[in-house]
Amino acid sequence: DGGITQSPKYLFRKEGQNVTLSCEQNLNHDAMYWYRQDPGQGLRLIYYSQIVNDFQKGDIAEGYSVSREKKESFPLTVTSAQKNPTAFYLCASSDRSLPQHFGDGTRLSIL
């Protein structure tokens, strides 16, 4: 089955800790994206990558980091510098002529 897999579904972070969210796709898409969703809000773009070994900051990149070493993987690290990390994180992918397809998200909470 082709799709986007995000893991874990739920994640808890202690104060001062970095955590990494996984996103894997087997759709052979070039571009991948990370969005953050807060309750009652739309999605906001954190980072995106149009090709392996390259990525760009979105609207709210501060406190986050990414890597794109493989076409199918785009992990997101929420660093201790992100002071309000509690949110629903969504990963998406697309090809040049296709719309973005989303995974089912990771819900991050602070302990």
Next chain:
Amino acid sequence: GENVEQHPSTLSVQEGDSAVIKCTYSDSASNYFPWYKQELGKGPQLIIDIRSNVGEKKDQRIAVTLNKTAKHFSLHITETQPEDSAVYFCAASRGYSGGGADGLTFGKGTHLIIQP
């Protein structure tokens, strides 16, 4: 940057009636406008999209219209059913080929409630 406004935030309609959700955008260079449906605890699912060279697109009970001059686009759902209840998001992008390669800017969502 782009700014997308979406109205209403909540919409309640009787089953079988039509529902209309409206969005406006600010960046005249935006050329791709998708609509997503999100159910509780899930990721958004694309339901329909439209590119700037088209004024209207229809897929069964769902249609989208685009007015580039006024910079607004709308989602129309006819003959609503209970399974249409969800949160709907509009979005805009200036990405090449309309695929949103530069990322999407989303509206804040509309909670659609279908009353039996």
